[in-house]
Amino acid sequence: xxxxxxxxxxxxxxxxxxxxxxxxxxxxxxxxxxxxxxxxxxxxxxxxxxxxxxxxxxxxxxxxxxxxxxxxxxxxxxxxxxxxxxxxxxxxxxxxxxxxxxxxxxxxxxxxxxxxxxxxxxxxxxxxxxxxxxxxxxxxxxxxxxxxxxxxxxxxxxxxxxxxxxxxxxxxxxxxxxxxxxxxxxxxxxxxxxxxxxxxxxxxxxxxxxxxxxxxxxxxxxxxxxxxxxxxxxxxxxxxxxxxxxxxxxxxxxxxxxxxxxxxxxxxxxxxxxxxxxxxxxxxxxxxxxxx
Amino acid sequence: xxxxxxxxxxxxxxxxxxxxxxxxxxxxxxxxxxxxxxxxxxxxxxxxxxxxxxxxxxxxxxxxxxxxxxxxxxxxxxxxxxxxxxxxxxxxxxxxxxxxxxxxxxxxxxxxxxxxxxxxxxxxxxxxxxxxxxxxxxxxxxxxxxxxxxxxxxxxxxxxxxxxxxxxxxxxxxxxxxxxxxxxxxxxxxxxxxxxxxxxxxxxxxxxxxxxxxxxxxxxxxxxxxxxxxxxxxxxxxxxxxxxxxxxxxxxxxxxxxxxxxxxxxxxxxxxxxxxxxxxxxxxxxxxxxxxxxxxxxxxxxxxxxxxx
Numbered sequence: 205x206x207x208x209x210x211x212x213x214x215x216x217x218x219x220x221x222x223x224x225x226x227x228x229x230x231x232x233x234x235x236x237x238x239x240x241x242x243x244x245x246x247x248x249x250x251x252x253x254x255x256x257x258x259x260x261x262x263x264x265x266x267x268x269x270x271x272x273x274x275x276x277x278x279x280x281x282x283x284x285x286x287x288x289x290x291x292x293x294x295x296x297x298x299x300x301x302x303x304x305x306x307x308x309x310x311x312x313x314x315x316x317x318x319x320x321x322x323x324x325x326x327x328x329x330x331x332x333x334x335x336x337x338x339x340x341x342x343x344x345x346x347x348x349x350x351x352x353x354x355x356x357x358x359x360x361x362x363x364x365x366x367x368x369x370x371x372x373x374x375x376x377x378x379x380x381x382x383x384x385x386x387x388x389x390x391x392x393x394x395x396x397x398x399x400x401x402x403x404x405x406x407x408x409x410x411x412x413x414x415x416x417x418x419x420x421x422x423x424x425x426x427x428x429x430x431x432x433x434x435x436x437x438x439x440x441x442x443x444x445x446x447x448x449x450x451x452x453x454x455x456x457x458x459x460x461x462x463x464x465x466x467x468x469x470x471x472x473x474x475x476x477x478x479x480x481x482x483x484x485x486x487x488x489x490x491x492x493x494x495x496x
Numbered sequence: 497x498x499x500x501x502x503x504x505x506x507x508x509x510x511x512x513x514x515x516x517x518x519x520x521x522x523x524x525x526x527x528x529x530x531x532x533x534x535x536x537x538x539x540x541x542x543x544x545x546x547x548x549x550x551x552x553x554x555x556x557x558x559x560x561x562x563x564x565x566x567x568x569x570x571x572x573x574x575x576x577x578x579x580x581x582x583x584x585x586x587x588x589x590x591x592x593x594x595x596x597x598x599x600x601x602x603x604x605x606x607x608x609x610x611x612x613x614x615x616x617x618x619x620x621x622x623x624x625x626x627x628x629x630x631x632x633x634x635x636x637x638x639x640x641x642x643x644x645x646x647x648x649x650x651x652x653x654x655x656x657x658x659x660x661x662x663x664x665x666x667x668x669x670x671x672x673x674x675x676x677x678x679x680x681x682x683x684x685x686x687x688x689x690x691x692x693x694x695x696x697x698x699x700x701x702x703x704x705x706x707x708x709x710x711x712x713x714x715x716x717x718x719x720x721x722x723x724x725x726x727x728x729x730x731x732x733x734x735x736x737x738x739x740x741x742x743x744x745x746x747x748x749x750x751x752x753x754x755x756x757x758x759x760x761x762x763x764x765x766x767x768x769x770x771x772x773x774x775x776x777x778x779x780x781x782x783x784x785x786x787x788x789x790x791x792x793x794x795x796x797x798x799x800x801x802x803x804x805x
Contacts, residue, residue: 224651267555314583320553325578335559342514342533362543367675370546373536380630462795 214421220289220479221250225400225450227285227298229302229465229473235302236464237310240454242282245352245447249286251424252350256431260422263292264317270347270449273333275309275352277323280460284308284316292318329353329358334370337378344411348431351380356388359397364409370438371410376440378433383418384422389461406440418443450477499531499651503560504530504699508638509554514552517562518545520592523649524562542572543697549587558586558639565591565607565648573613580644581617585757587644588626588642593650595682595733596775603766611710612738614646621645622710626685627654630708630740637664648682655686658706665709667717673703676790677721681707681732687776688731695790702790708742718747722755727797728788733781736761758793761788768804 224246225273252272253259259269274283284301288295293316298308306410307315311324320352333351339345357363370378386393393399400485406413412434416423433439447461451473456464465473497506500523503672507513515527516536520758529537536547536552542563549559559629561568562784568591571596580587591610598605621643625631628651638645656673662668670685680688692702705717705724721728730741735798741759748754768778776782780789 244581273803297621320584321550322578325574326548327543328575328579331575332551332554334544335548335553336549336555338536338548339552339555339557362547365541366547369538369541369548 210325210362216255217421222255224285224289225438225477226284226474227288228281229470229477231284231298231301231461233280233467233470236462237281237314238278239281239460240387240447240457240460241276241354241383241385241448242279242285243451243454244447245276245279245383246449247419247421247456248352248383248424248443248445249282250289250382251421251428252421253286253290254331255424256428257316257350258347261318262421265477268346269319271333271336271349272363273320273323273329273349274312275323275329275351276326278283279352279354279383280310280312280368283312283319287318290318326354326470327356327362330363330366330370331454333378333380334373334375335495337370337375338373341375342379342429348379351378352381353380353401355384355386355393355399356386357380358364358399358402359388367406367409367411367438371460374436375438376432376435378440380406380438381443382426383445384442385445386417386441386456387447387461390458392458396427403440403442406442411440412437415441415442415444418445419449451477497632499524499551499628499632499635499649502635503761504526506635506787507531507534510558510639512556512558514559516545516549516552516559516560518542518564518568521560521563523590523651534699542567543575546572546589547579547586548579549584550575550583553580553585553587554583558588558772560588560590560639562590562592565594565610566605567728568592569607569610569613569646571646575619576614576644577617581620583617584642585644586642588638588647589645589709590647590649592649594650596772596781597650597683597733597770597777598769600769600770606766608733608735608762608767610646610648610745611732611734611740612742615738615743615800617644619643619712620649624681624708624710625650625708625709626656626658627652629654630658633658633662634664634708644742648754650683652683652686655689662708662724664715665712665714667708667714667716668706671702673725674703675725676727676729676794677703677705677719677725678707678729678731678790679705679707679718679744681710681742682733684731684733684781687781687783687786691786691790694783694787695767698787698789698791700794707740710743713743713747715751718744719751722753722757724756727756727793728759728798729760729793731760733767733779734761736763756793756797780795
């Protein structure tokens with residue numbers, strides 16, 4: 205069994221997630237990144253790696269590890285930033301974002317330590333997660349499979365095909381978390397292809413479903429801290445989030461899915477992130493040494 | 497041994513093997529009872545079938561995933577390409593009723609571009625057995641190979657004894673000959689054999705090659721045909737584009753070997769839906785049709801033309 209990274213103090217998580225957001229902003233320079241979609245799931249990913257996932261960066265191939273699959277692969281900047289915080293990526297690796305000599309491109313791939321499977325094409329990883337979860341069941345293993353879905357991604361029919369199949373197979377080791385930021389690439393979901401009532405959809409497909417505030421660690425404790433939500437059924441968590449969370453000037457804007465910023469714009473965003481109080485502008489320092 | 501018996505035998509010996517299907521059970525009716533929870537039916541959901549197969553393969557399994565060829569290779573194409581293909585996972589895709597074998601189902605069910613699509617995925621192997629014996633014999637090697645593979649399922653009765661110990665990726669020489677070479681794959685081998693007999697009766701010496709795998713394509717076998725006979729004919733129940741003919745053209749060009757090359761394929765349309773024998777006849781793939789086409793190609797050869805003049 206994996207040792208779990210236990211970060212019990214919310215202050216520690218808050219400090220980490222601030223650096224995650226800062227690094228997402230940094231990755232919006234020199235080519236850009238899907239900033240809005242990354243900011244919305246920064247808290248969720250930080251919480252999962254900090255308190256939930258049984259995975260050790262030194263033993264990423266351990267058969268009994270938990271799996272996290274980022275099906276909304278365009279939020280790669282959030283994943284890279286979180287993997288860097290939790291010891292999967294070396295210091296300074298994020299500076300290689302989009303650099304030819306590295307492989308930190310706009311969608312994740314499994315050559316990056318800690319990335320289980322590539323994504324980018326929406327509607328794939330719930331199916332892949334089903335396969336992983338089926339094998340865990342066959343082997344009676346302890347692992348759980350967490351799949352992070354975008355809400356826009358739920359337009360894809362393959363998601364609902366997989367939702368039916370996961371239910372038919374009773375995969376209670378499969379946890380789908382919807383980053384419900386209310387936007388797809390260019391439009392509000394409810395203006396284009398309405399999803400509500402979303403929790404009811406999962407429930408009617410045979411899943412156990414909980415809704416949480418996807419920016420509240422207390423709410424995550426309430427649900428993600430006591431998984432599974434129900435035995436014998438796959439679990440869905442609809443996490444209400446805000447596109448661009450952390451940057452009031454970016455939040456809930458249809459035109460802030462992908463952001464390419466200049467050095468000055470990034471510096472200004474980092475200042476905004478910290479409420480205008482940046483003690484030492486420049487590189488984010490790793491102030492917290494995690495005991496891994 | 498049938499295909500079904502073979503995969504049950506393989507799965508019994510190798511716990512890594514799981515047998516999957518998108519509710520396409522015709523070839524594997526006894527597998528659920530034999531394999532228990534290592535048999536996984538996802539229902540009519542080809543995309544989930546392929547994605548889940550990739551997930552199982554990530555965990556070390558070797559999934560043999562069954563689906564109707566047209567829906568497996570086309571509806572789920574991007575899943576095959578992106579989940580199994582990009583990751584290079586050892587998922588074995590078994591396409592039911594490819595080519596003319598969809599008979600009277602109609603164009604929706606016609607997988608006559610499946611080989612072209614699978615050839616376009618880097619690292620995807622393609623196996624096109626001539627009959628149930630060749631299919632069953634090759635499964636052990638296919639399961640042992642580390643690459644994804646597309647199998648053009650065909651359980652027809654053999655009309656020829658295949659050479660034993662055939663190496664995977666090597667074509668099978670059925671008969672030697674000096675006037676014309678025929679390259680064929682799948683169940684049409686039986687029609688090609690009929691054509692060879694007819695041509696032999698007309699004094700034509702035919703080299704007949706059962707290609708077996710289209711990726712890898714046995715390039716030496718292709719080049720040998722072009723070097724030994726002046727006329728080479730490819731036969732396939734597949735669109736002209738992207739199948740054996742295309743592969744042969746690419747090979748001959750790359751190897752700087754030139755010959756008179758004529759394809760017999762389905763050219764730019766869907767075939768007339770009909771029971772198999774009727775479809776074979778209507779589309780000009782019967783032994784008699786093949787022989788008369790080849791006689792005409794021989795008569796049209798440049799050297800022959802001069803001799804006639």
